[in-house]
Amino acid sequence: MKDTPLARSKIARSEQVNGWLFVMPALALLGIFLVYPILWSLWISLQVGKGSNLHFGGFANIIRLFGDRVFLHALTNTCIFFVVQVPIMIVLALIFAVMLNDSKLWGRGFYRTAIFLPCVTSLVAYSALFRSMFEADGVVNNALLALHLIAEPIQWLTDPVWAKVMIILAITWRWTGYNMIFYLAALQNIDQSIYEAARIDGIPARARFLRLTVPLLKPVILFTSIISTIGTLQLFDEVNNITQGGPGDATLTLSLYIYNLTFQFMPSFGYSATVSYVIVAMVAVLSFLQFMVAREKS
Amino acid sequence: MIPAGKLANRALVHAILAAASFASIFPFYWMVVGATNTSADVIRGKTSFGANLIANIENLLAQVDVGRVFLNSAGLAVVGTVLTLLISSMAGYGFEMFRSHVREKVFALLLLLLSIPFAALMVPLFVMVSSAGLANTFIAVLLPSLASIFIIFYFRQATKAFPSELRDAARIDGLKEWQIFLYVYMPSMRSTYAAATIIVFMLSWNNFLWPLIVLQTPEHKTITLVISALTSAYTPDFGVILVATILATLPTLILFFVLQRQFVAGMLGSVK
Structure with missing residues (x-):
């Protein structure tokens, strides 16, 4: 041509x-x-x-939202879940990743695979599994009693606070390994000579972790926090299958409330759409906030 | 000789990692053990194997058509994965290989839409699907997930590494654009497809909320819907539930052990 x-x-x-x-x-x-x-x-x-x-x-x-106690309850629960759970999980994942980044560590492959393994389960399947472990006379209470960590069985399914703890434990079990592999991948890209230099300068391990590793991993930490927060804001499968939102409304989340409003009760599409926009707004604000924090610090 | 402080430090690392590994693996052990026990034994926290496995399996078979359910889940996952990969990889390829101002703007818009939560879509999608007469059909389960912004993004990123010389050479050889995509691009992006297959298959196999809304009749139920229904029974039979849980977990567990590297690559895909 x-x-x-x-x-x-x-x-x-x-x-x-x-x-x-x-x-x-x-x-x-x-x-x-x-x-x-x-x-x-x-x-x-x-x-x-x-x-x-x-x-x-x-x-x-929108006016109805402010007077709706069930909605406010669901909103509070959802916030509690991500405010408590996301930081715990991120810190755990970081610690495991830093420990596993040592190529001389014995049993490294086993530990890594083991901690990652929960990620292959479906949310519904692991919810059913956890539901079966947290009975009042169940295996978790038996273990805690045997270790003398508790004096009497915890009422995981009927106590509003412990039910939330159970959900947080469940999500942490399922997602910590997922976050860990992001940190492991990022750690492998860090030039080891930086650490050598810090070690020679006599900087202790904890300071190396806080002053070197965490700042270097900040983009990934931020990325995973956004993903996890968005995930937690949409929490549905676990609460639906472990507690059905109970006891009372103690573990009701916004997603579960939208579902109930639409498919359990007499449907009121307009109002459930309004509640769903609360999630949209929260996701948008959080993503934006975290993006700004990342930018400001770098 | 290793100094005592270092030794203690190493012991602590192993203690922490061993505890984390135990906590991670124990529920899998529990799942297998529980499937061999009666529901009462599961509730009592019995951690040794029992003799109730056959009874649990029979009990499950009596309650649900397991073959049908398994086929529904597998069919949805396979068809959904193939179509999602085709449609989304085409878009990723198109956005990267044929650049234009307008399409760049469209792509930027897609990234904004990426964070729209499904919770905000379930009500309108349900209304749409039912008014189109598609309630309780597999097609309704599939349609909303076939174009995945995440997978489009994933393929666009990966396409940056695809040498455009390959395309130019194919053009000189007289191949049409769709042939280049099918016969040149797809084979050379095998590892990207493998990783994406794992993500999409997992999402589809584990999908719960949308099928829960769309699929109502027993012959349409998927494995996640069955487990959920068994769990929400007034007196759940945990022996039976754990057998079903094994069924739901086994395919993805096998997938993980066979394709471990691609599995992790798929999960990491989005940050690269």
Whole structure:
């Protein structure tokens, strides 16, 4: 083909056409199953009424949120879950990763595989598993009693505080190894001579961890915290299958509440859409905040 | 000789890692042991093997059509994985290999949409699916997940390493664009496809909330829905539940041990 303006514009056009052809199926699906529903949801959140009997209500649903005790309970629980659970898990994952980054460590492969293994379970399956372990006379209480860590069995399923602890233990079990492999991968990219130099300078291990490792891993730590926080904000499978949100509403999360509002009770689509936008807003704010923190410090 | 302080330090490292490993593995052991015990023994926390395995299996078979359920889960996961990889890798390839101003803007928009939680979509999607007459169909389970922004992003990143000389050479050989994608790009990106397959298969096999909303009748149930139903029974039979849990866990566990490296690569994919 000659390099004439006409030939060039023909190539440019074919590039355009092909570019769109490759991305079109995905864009069409995303348009129908992501963009349209999220916009529809915004519109429907302004409607009040039950079932299909809806009419425009303006901000009525938002006002209803503030007086809805169940919603406030679900919101508090969701926040407790991520405020408590995410830092515990990130710190544990970091510690394990730093320990496992030592290539001379005996049994390193075994430890790494073992700690990662919970990630292969499905959320529902491991929830059922945990449900079976936390009975009042169950294996977890037996172990704690045998170790003299507790004097009497903990009522994991019927005590509102311990039920939350159980959920936090469960999520931590499932996701710590997942976060750990991100840190291990990042640690392998760090130039070991930095550590050599610090060691020669006589900087103790703990200071090396806090002053070198943590700052160097900051982008990954941030990334994993965002992912984990977003995940925790959407917590559903575990609470639905371990506690059904109980006892009372002690482990009810926003996702479970939306589900209940829509599929358990007489559906009120407008109000459940409003609650779902609370999650959207929280996810957006948190992602933005963490992004800014990362930028400011670097 | 190793100094005492260093020795104590090493002992502490091993103690911590051994404790973490024990806590990580014990539930798997518990799952297997519990499947051989009666529900009463599971509730009592019996940690030794029992003789109730056959009875638990029979009990499960009496309650649910296990073959059907397994086939439903596997079929959804396989079909979903193949289509998701095809559609999303095409888009990743398209965004990276055919750049244009407009498409870059569209891509930036996709990254913004990445953080939309499913919780915000379940109500409108349910209304859409039921008004389209697709409630209680497998197609309704599949459709919303076929275009995955995450996988599109993953493939676009990986495509940066795909040598464009390969494409140019194929063009000179007279291959059409779709042929280049199918016969040149796909084979050369095998490891990316392997890693992505694992992520998508896992997500699909373990999918719960959306199938819970869409699939209502027993003949449509998947393994996660069955476990959930068994667990929420008024008096759950834990022996039976743990047998079902093994069934749900075994495929992904095998996948992990066979393809360990790709498995981890898939999970790490997004930060590279």
